[in-house]
Amino acid sequence: MMAALLVPFPLSSWLGLAAVALVTLRRGSVEGLIAGLAVLATLLLTISHPLITASNIAELSILLLCCAVLRSSVRLDWALLVLVLLVAAFVLLVRYSMMTWLLSYEKVLLDAMKTFHLKMDRPVDLVEGWALQSLAIGMSVKIVIALLLGRWWQSVLYFPGAFTEAFMQLKLSPNVASVLLLSAMGVHWGEGRYAALSVVFLLPLVVISVALVHYWIRSKRGHPFWLMGFYLLLPMGYLFAALLAWVDSFVKWREREKISTDL
Helix, strand or coil, X not given: CHHHHCCCCCCCCHHHHHHHXXXXXXXXXXXXXXXXXXXXXXXXXXXXXXXXXXXXXXXXXXXXXXHHHHHHHCCHHHHHHHHHHHHHHHHHHHHHHHHHHHHCCHHHHHHHHHHCCCCCCCHHHHHHHHHHHHHHHHHHHHHHHHHHHHHHHHHHHHCCCHHHHHHXXXXXXXXXXXXHHHHHHHHHHCCHHHCCHHHHHHHHHHHHHHHHHHHHHHHCCCCHHHHHHHHHHCCCCHHHHHHHHHHHHHHCHHHHHHHHHHC
């Protein structure tokens, strides 16, 4: 019954994924899979390209696994780490198929570059980097938004206030935060074709920085415009936000503030 209600949601929309997340978190993996398949069936009728279809199936699968981890452990940080590993693995796997597909269009790319008077011996390499970055960022951000939105909906409908308190205390251990930061730096300054994965590795840190800013604004009774400004600057300050969360894993600002308040 719940699966049938989700058919109008397109899987390419984060609302569709969020609805699947809500069903999975509330009713379990089986119900979530049925809901996801119902939504996926409508998408397959309109999209025929194998890479796009594969990415949408991967989004659904990764989201279901992350929701299963979150539902069983009640640990959002664990779900985010699972997301990082699975998205990174998918991007690495799909790169070879993407390269084969792009090579079939190499002549078209060369002709287009001549039209704009651009010179490059291997335009496919440039397009491959852009395509991988778009895939990695698009998948990871969409799944994170769907996961958080589904968890928030669950809290609003069944456990009012639970998500807000848990989210604002979200954190990682110093070791895990350092591994994520070093992994992002390694793929960014290492082999260029895998630089897109740096955004994926930083994503849990960025989510924690969002939780940290929410906590500060709420505890200091700050104006909502500060939060709006943070979100507007976040795409440009992505690395700064990740560094903020990394520092917090060592400094533990929220714990320190709570102790000082209790005293």
